[in-house]
Amino acid sequence: MRLIDVARLLFGVFAVLFLIAPLIAILPLAFTSSIFLTYPIPDYSLRWFRELAVADAWRLSIVNSLIVGTGTTILAGVLGTMAALGLRNSGLILPGLFRTAFLLPMVVPAVVLGVGMQVFFVQIGFANSYAGVICAHTVVAVPFVVVSVSASLAGIDRRVERAALSLGASPLTVFRRVTLPLALPGILSGAVFAFATSLDEVVLTLFVAGPNQRTLARQMFSTIRENISPAIAAAAFLFIVGTLLVAAIALLIRSRSTQPKTPA
Amino acid sequence: MAQSNIRFEQVNKSFGTLRVVDDLNLTIDQGEFLSLLGPSGSGKTTILMMLAGFESPTSGTISLGSQRIDQLPPYKRNMGVVFQNYALFPHMDVAANVAFPLEMRGIAKADIAEKVTRALDMVQLGTLKDRRPSQLSGGQQQRVALARALVFEPSVVLMDEPLGALDKQLREQMQLDIRALHRRLGLTIVFVTHDQSEALTMSDRIAVFNRGRIEQIGSPREIYDQPHSRFVAQFIGETNLVEGTLAENGQSGATVALPGGGTIRVQPSGAPQQSQKILVSVRPERIRLDKGGKTDNSYSATITDAVYHGDHLRIQLDGDAFGFIVKADRSRADRSRAEWSPGDRVTVSFSASDCWMLPA
Numbered sequence: 001m002r003l004i005d006v007a008r009l010l011f012g013v014f015a016v017l018f019l020i021a022p023l024i025a026i027l028p029l030a031f032t033s034s035i036f037l038t039y040p041i042p043d044y045s046l047r048w049f050r051e052l053a054v055a056d057a058w059r060l061s062i063v064n065s066l067i068v069g070t071g072t073t074i075l076a077g078v079l080g081t082m083a084a085l086g087l088r089n090s091g092l093i094l095p096g097l098f099r100t101a102f103l104l105p106m107v108v109p110a111v112v113l114g115v116g117m118q119v120f121f122v123q124i125g126f127a128n129s130y131a132g133v134i135c136a137h138t139v140v141a142v143p144f145v146v147v148s149v150s151a152s153l154a155g156i157d158r159r160v161e162r163a164a165l166s167l168g169a170s171p172l173t174v175f176r177r178v179t180l181p182l183a184l185p186g187i188l189s190g191a192v193f194a195f196a197t198s199l200d201e202v203v204l205t206l207f208v209a210g211p212n213q214r215t216l217a218r219q220m221f222s223t224i225r226e227n228i229s230p231a232i233a234a235a236a237f238l239f240i241v242g243t244l245l246v247a248a249i250a251l252l253i254r255s256r257s258t259q260p261k262t263p264a
Numbered sequence: 265m266a267q268s269n270i271r272f273e274q275v276n277k278s279f280g281t282l283r284v285v286d287d288l289n290l291t292i293d294q295g296e297f298l299s300l301l302g303p304s305g306s307g308k309t310t311i312l313m314m315l316a317g318f319e320s321p322t323s324g325t326i327s328l329g330s331q332r333i334d335q336l337p338p339y340k341r342n343m344g345v346v347f348q349n350y351a352l353f354p355h356m357d358v359a360a361n362v363a364f365p366l367e368m369r370g371i372a373k374a375d376i377a378e379k380v381t382r383a384l385d386m387v388q389l390g391t392l393k394d395r396r397p398s399q400l401s402g403g404q405q406q407r408v409a410l411a412r413a414l415v416f417e418p419s420v421v422l423m424d425e426p427l428g429a430l431d432k433q434l435r436e437q438m439q440l441d442i443r444a445l446h447r448r449l450g451l452t453i454v455f456v457t458h459d460q461s462e463a464l465t466m467s468d469r470i471a472v473f474n475r476g477r478i479e480q481i482g483s484p485r486e487i488y489d490q491p492h493s494r495f496v497a498q499f500i501g502e503t504n505l506v507e508g509t510l511a512e513n514g515q516s517g518a519t520v521a522l523p524g525g526g527t528i529r530v531q532p533s534g535a536p537q538q539s540q541k542i543l544v545s546v547r548p549e550r551i552r553l554d555k556g557g558k559t560d561n562s563y564s565a566t567i568t569d570a571v572y573h574g575d576h577l578r579i580q581l582d583g584d585a586f587g588f589i590v591k592a593d594r595s596r597a598d599r600s601r602a603e604w605s606p607g608d609r610v611t612v613s614f615s616a617s618d619c620w621m622l623p624a
Contacts, residue, residue, distance in 0.1 A: 163351035165338040166316055167412065168368035177364075181355045 023240065029233035037228045048234035058231060061219035065199055068215055071134035072141050072198035077191045079138065080145025088153050106143040113139065114207030121208055128210025136208045137198040144197060145190035152186025192250040196243050268294050268329035268419060270315065270452065275324030277310055284310045286476035292454060297446050299455045299463035302473030312422050312456045316345050344413030344421040348428050350405040352397040358384070358408050359393035365416040383415040403434040414445070420452045427462065439466055460500045464488060472496050494622055497545045506544045506586050507624060517616050520544055522586070529560040530619035541624040548591040550618035553579070553610050562613035570604040579604055581612060588612055
C-alpha cells in the first residue's frame with residue numbers, strides 16, 4: 001500500500017471517530033449500576049432504563065416526545081410536500097425567493113424563532129399547549145421535508161406525467177397515480193427527518209412548551225443541570241435506538257419501492 | 265366512416281419573442297403517415313406538442329374532423345403519444361403500464377386483461393408482462409410504449425423521435441414494425457424525426473421544416489428527387505450543388521451555363537426563368553465514373569479522395585469546372601476498376617434527367 005493510501009485511510013478513520021466519539025462516550029453509561037454519570041463503570045445493570053419507565057417525569061416526557069414527534073411529522077410532511085409540489089410549478093413567479101423562504105428556518109437562529117414564537121403564542125393563547133409545540137417543531141422540520149421531497153420530485157421525468165395525461169388521466173389522477181407514488185420515497189425520508197428534528201429540538205421547546213409538554217430532549221436538558229443522573233445516558237440510548245429504527249424503516253420502505261421485481 | 269383530417273390553420277407559436285412556428289397551414293389525412301422532418305429548433309416537436317395538447321398555439325386553430333381541438337386538454341384528445349425516452353411509468357410493471365389508458369377509460373377488468381394481452385402480443389412482448397421498465401432493454405421499452413399508445417385504439421398516434429435512442433439495427437427493425445402496424449390498423453401517424461433516412465423509408469408524406477416553416481411537403485420521392493430549395497436538397501440526403509445561369513429552358517431539355525465556362529444539360533422545369541441564377545442538384549449516386557457511350561453530361565476530373573464504405577465507395581473529385589462527391593456503387597459497372605486512388609484522372613458523367621434545378 002502506498003503512503004498516500006495509508007494517509008487517506010487514517011484520515012477517514014479519524015473523521016469517523018471524531019463524529020461518533022461522543023456517542024461512544026455516553027452510551028456505555030446507560031448500563032451503569034452507579035448513581036453517577038461518570039466512568040469507570042462499577043457494574044452493568046438496567047436500573048436506569050427501569051428508572052425511565054417508572055419515574056413520572058421521564059415516562060411523561062417520552063410520551064410527550066412521541067405525541068409531538070408524530071404531530072410534527074404529519075403536519076410538516078403534508079406542508080413540506082405541498083410546498084415542494086408548489087415550488088415545482090413552472091409558472092411560479094420568483095421561485096428562488098419562495099424556495100429560500102421555505103428553507104429559512106434552517107438558518108434562522110432557533111433562539112430568535114423561540115422568542116418570537118413565545119410572544120406570539122401567548123398573544124393568541126397558543127402557549128403551553130401541544131398544538132403550540134407541534135407548530136413550533138413543524139416550522140423547523142418543514143425545510144427538511146421540502147428539500148427531501150424536492151429532490152425526489154426533481155427525479156421524476158416530466159414526460160412520464162405528460163404520457164399519463166395523453167393516455168387520458170386528468171391532472172388529479174396523474175398526481176395520484178404517477179407523481180405521488182414516485183415522490184413517496186422522498187416524502188417518507190422527509191417525514192423521518194421531521195420526526196428526528198422534533199425529537200431533538202430543545203431550544204424552541206424551552207420557549208413554547210409548558211410543564212405538561214416537557215419532551216424527552218427538554219427533560220434531559222433540565223436533568224443534566226439539576227442532577228446528573230445516568231438516566232440521561234439511558235434516555236440518550238433510547239433516542240439513538242429510536243432514530244436508527246425509524247431510519248431503518250424508511251430505508252426498508254425505500255428499497256422495497258425501488259427494488260425491481262424478480263424477472264418472470 | 266366520417267373523415268377526420270387533422271387541420272392546422274394559420275397556426276403560430278411564439279415563446280417570448282421567438283417565433284417557433286410561423287403561420288402553419290397543414291392538413292393531415294386520415295390514415296396518413298406524415299413525418300415532420302427538420303433540424304432541431306425547426307419547430308417540428310412544438311407542432312407535435314400542440315397536437316398532443318401540451319402546448320397551445322399563440323394564434324390559429326387546430327381541428328380534428330369537425331371538432332376544434334386546440335383548447336382541449338391533453339387527456340381529452342384521445343391520441344396516442346410515444347415519447348423519445350419512452351416515458352414508461354417506472355413504478356408499474358409492463359402490464360400495468362399498458363392497462364393504464366384502459367383504466368382511465370373505465371373499461372371492465374376482464375376486458376382490460378384481454379386487451380393488454382393482445383396489445384403486448386402485437387409487439388411480441390407477451391412473456392414480459394410482469395417486468396418493470398427498468399428491467400427491459402431500450403427496444404423492449406419502446407415496444408411497451410407503443411403498445412400503451414395503441415391499446416386504447418386511438419385514431420391518431422403521435423411519435424416524437426421514438427427511435428432516436430435505439431441502435432441502428434434495432435431502429436431499422438422498429439421502423440418496419442411501426443410501418444406494418446400503421447398499414448394493418450389504418451392509423452394516422454404523425455412522426456417527428458431529424459433522421460432523413462427514417463423519414464424517407466417510413467412516410468406517406470414528409471413535411472420538411474426549417475425555422476418554423478414548411479420548406480416543402482410531399483412524398484419521399486418528391487422530396488428526394490425534386491427538392492424545392494437548397495435547404496431541402498442538402499437536408500435530405502447528400503447532393504452536389506452547382507451554381508449556374510439558366511441558358512435555355514425548352515421542351516426537349518434545359519441548359520445551364522456555368523460561370524467558369526461549359527454547360528450542364530438538365531431536366532426541364534417550369535419554375536425558373538431564363539438567365540436566372542440557379543442551382544443544379546445532382547445526387548452522388550447518380551454520377552458514373554469512366555462510363556463509355558453517350559451521356560448528356562460528362563466532365564473530366566481528378567480524384568482527391570476515395571473512402572471505402574463497404575457497399576459503396578465515396579469518392580471526392582475536383583473537376584475543372586466544379587467539385588463532386590460521387591457514391592460509386594460497388595455492384596455497378598464502376599466495379600470494372602478495382603480501385604480508385606487519389607490523383608487518378610477520370611471522366612464523370614450523368615444524365616440530364618438526374619439534374620434538378622433549384623432557385624439559387
